[in-house]
Amino acid sequence: MTLNGFILIVISITLSALGQTAFKIGVDKLSFEDGSTVTDKLLGFALSPTILLGFGFYGVGAFVWLLALRQTELSLAYPFVALSFVIVFLVGVIGLGESVNATKIAGLAIIILGTLVLARA
Numbered sequence: 001m002t003l004n005g006f007i008l009i010v011i012s013i014t015l016s017a018l019g020q021t022a023f024k025i026g027v028d029k030l031s032f033e034d035g036s037t038v039t040d041k042l043l044g045f046a047l048s049p050t051i052l053l054g055f056g057f058y059g060v061g062a063f064v065w066l067l068a069l070r071q072t073e074l075s076l077a078y079p080f081v082a083l084s085f086v087i088v089f090l091v092g093v094i095g096l097g098e099s100v101n102a103t104k105i106a107g108l109a110i111i112i113l114g115t116l117v118l119a120r121a
Contacts, residue, residue, distance in 0.1 A: 001072050001119075008068035009080045015061030017087035021095065022054030079118035082111050 026048045032041055045051050068077055086108055092098035 001076055005068055005071035005077070008064055009072065009077055010083075012061045012065040012068055013081055013084040014087060015057045015064065016081075017084045017091060019054040019057035019061065020084075020088050021091045022050050022057060024092075024096065026050030026054060076119065079115050082115050085111050 030044045093100050
């Protein structure tokens with residue numbers, strides 16, 4: 001894997017993690033009345049600036065991912081997508097005040113170890 005390919009992969013997964021974060025913040029800001037219809041909820045999601053920002057992050061991240069794939073084998077690049085779980089966890093804990101426990105830490109360690117093993121294969 002080239003350094004440029006690796007950088008593009010990191011940028012892509014970071015943008016995807018930011019998209020997930022924007023989605024979470026966006027849905028937390030929405031409130032629906034009892035009896036809201038599916039249409040009401042879909043409109044709320046579609047008109048939320050934060051959720052739209054999340055889609056923007058995803059779109060740019062997908063474009064960067066395509067650039068990364070031009071320079072990297074798919075079987076080598078794709079395991080790095082798992083690192084988005086690590087980024088989302090860190091953003092959740094640091095930015096959103098979500099909880100940390102030993103099970104989550106162990107899971108993240110397994111993801112990181114697995115990614116490293118696949119990257120060296």
